[in-house]
Amino acid sequence: MGSQVKKGNSVKRTATKSGLGLKKQEAGSKKAPAKSDRKQLAPKKERVNYLEEGKKYFKAVYNELKKVHWPGRREVAIYTGVVLVAVAVVGVLIWVFDSLLSRLLQLILK
Numbered sequence: 001m002g003s004q005v006k007k008g009n010s011v012k013r014t015a016t017k018s019g020l021g022l023k024k025q026e027a028g029s030k031k032a033p034a035k036s037d038r039k040q041l042a043p044k045k046e047r048v049n050y051l052e053e054g055k056k057y058f059k060a061v062y063n064e065l066k067k068v069h070w071p072g073r074r075e076v077a078i079y080t081g082v083v084l085v086a087v088a089v090v091g092v093l094i095w096v097f098d099s100l101l102s103r104l105l106q107l108i109l110k
Contacts (some may be wrong), residue, residue, distance in 0.1 A: 071079065
């Protein structure tokens with residue numbers, strides 16, 4: 001029982017594993033072995049060195065902090081002013097709408 005290859009339709013005939021019968025297989029294609037054929041190897045668990053992992057983490061954090069653009073005193077003052085003004089404006093808007101709605105509700109209930 002040898003193997004035959006037809007050039008026209010690219011069919012390859014090979015003997016099966018048990019030697020009984022023939023099976024068709026595309027020429028050039030490789031099938032993955034069945035799950036039962038593969039060896040079931042459990043991955044080895046490596047011991048984690050938490051001290052080394054911690055060192056790596058804090059070293060990476062330090063390197064990232066060096067890349068940060070830290071604002072100067074003037075920029076911080078400007079940004080703080082912008083935030084305070086925005087909070088004040090939103091607070092006033094909420095107060096106005098709350099007052100209008102409470103007056104409207106009082107008129108409805110009377």
